[in-house]
Amino acid sequence: MNKMENREREAGGRLFTVLEEDGATRARLGVLRLGHGDVLTPVFMPVGTNAAVKAVSHRDLEEIGFDLILGNTYHVYLRPGLDVIRGFGGLHGFSSWNRNILTDSGGFQVFSLAPFRKIREEGVSFRSHIDGSSHLFTPEAVVEAQHVLGSDIMMPLDVCTPPGITRGEALSALETTTAWARRSKKTWLGLGPGAGKLFGIIQGNFFEDLRGRSAQEILELDLPGIAIGGLSVGESPDAFRGLLAGTARMLPKEKPRYVMGIGTPGYILDAVENGIDMFDCVFPTRIARNGCLFTGTGRLVLKRAENHGADLPPDPGCGCPVCKRYSIGYLRHLFKAGEILGPMLATYHNLYYMKSFLDKVRESIKNHSFAGFKKDFLSAQSGER
């Protein structure tokens, strides 16, 4: 038994254990002990909006090796509805996924998708983007909904704000977020020991002092994990890095740290460097459906004319069944012809790429060489083709 396995065993019933630290950076390798198995961190979570990761089967997700995926509470609450999912004993039974699921609170979707919304102290009322029907999300209802979903990790309802608002607006959103987090915790404590783990979410928009205040208030609740919300919402990379570093430094070392909504290798490297353990984003699967593939030398845009008829694998360094079997020219043809197989194969590749990328990130942390890995990775990315 090696050192890492020993440490894992010692971790016992704890949710999260740091197994190794990079040393030169704040990057760390850890393990999450969840209801449906262990998850090594840093981890990228594919997004399964409608109880399905778009264009990829659960069998393929298992084959790639994902053991934690994200589900959107807002979407499955609206369709098929909690009653249907309750009838299957939760999202795992409904979607036949026997590994871990993290669900978000639906807050971000209410603020980005619903055609109408109104925040009150009680919660947020909104109309469905599907049929216009009226709904109310309260912190209590959202925790209970995620309990019905059987989520392994659940998130509290928060107020998401875009960049460019006033300090007063940001403060008001922060205060509501803290008050809702307290109510969420109370409901969560009432669920009993079998419930998923509730994380706290730090907000504060792009005001450093408000980030500090939010962190302090959320950390006081001593929830099992901490998320940094409100980043990657259109701000500059420098603004992202600055606030990420500042907020991450305030977080206790022993808890898992999750930055919501990031999914490019570059952003993930920045986050890992700052000691972040978990990430999710639709980006890898969304660009796949538009014919854009991650590769070791930069993004490959299949529809570009120069890729017509190209008899080369998409990424010669990739071991996925798509790169081993198909050529750039054939994949381009599938997208030009509007064949569903194009998005299917591109999605498989991009998810395999992300999984493999995080495997390498963890390996570099284990070898105390994360900074060198990051530098080498970025310098090999020579632009789009």
Added chain:
Amino acid sequence: MNKMENREREAGGRLFTVLEEDGATRARLGVLRLGHGDVLTPVFMPVGTNAAVKAVSHRDLEEIGFDLILGNTYHVYLRPGLDVIRGFGGLHGFSSWNRNILTDSGGFQVFSLAPFRKIREEGVSFRSHIDGSSHLFTPEAVVEAQHVLGSDIMMPLDVCTPPGITRGEALSALETTTAWARRSKKTWLGLGPGAGKLFGIIQGNFFEDLRGRSAQEILELDLPGIAIGGLSVGESPDAFRGLLAGTARMLPKEKPRYVMGIGTPGYILDAVENGIDMFDCVFPTRIARNGCLFTGTGRLVLKRAENHGADLPPDPGCGCPVCKRYSIGYLRHLFKAGEILGPMLATYHNLYYMKSFLDKVRESIKNHSFAGFKKDFLSAQSGER
């Protein structure tokens, strides 16, 4: 080694060998020896229009067990074009499919898809449905195109006619079809021994005497296999059965017989009963993409309200990974939510169902019980749900 294997070995280099006859019906079990492996008949061929069977990967087609699929010459000639496919050494290399491919002549697509077409003695000129560009298909060019594609079985250019035309129109189409078949054979003979097998196509519309004349003229060419074209184009089931039985009786026993464009279990049972060996149709994959699944008790229409939240497998008697893993309620949800995974899983199931159905058909012929199998199968089909 069992009797069937012995007979297969004895078949040596011949294209087609009848291994077993049902006896009570004209149904027969056979084997096609093709360039990319043996194929047991009766066989259903999935249709890969754009060098891809819609919504299913080649790996999944292999897993299901298909060893012969169809490609559309018209589509791949227009896009990506023969030059691209030549660069990959043919359709097999281009699409990474190492089993057999039958390509049609493109005639049916010219008559059904192209926005403009004109038949002359030389061939048929038409405009592309993709970009309106002008093209000419001659019998010679179509055989040469399929040779570039590397097809294991190729079809000659023919004139496809709809039901309801006059006898004079049908006769004219027949005469052109025969003349083109003769020219196709001449070109095919010039290709050398490595070329795919050219089948003849019997036309004659719905006039029994013209079918007879077409059969006589096509059979005189002594091509490796015989197809019956122009059926399943909107005629009544009785008209289909009548003409199929009449035409099939004229065919020599030792050649493989192919009815183009049929793909429902019911039509296939009629065809097998009349000694037909090969079938293709987009139907199983097309209805799958609309959420309609074949089952042992009839078609399952996922979008029906009664299937909301149903916690049952689509077909309890089916051994496919979709039926073993997912519920009707979850699959219905995928279609309601517009998730690509819906068409993916439904396609997998319908193709698995067809493969498994043909396995059972062959087994019943081997056991000389085809008529009983057909009767039991049809009586178990109790309608849509």
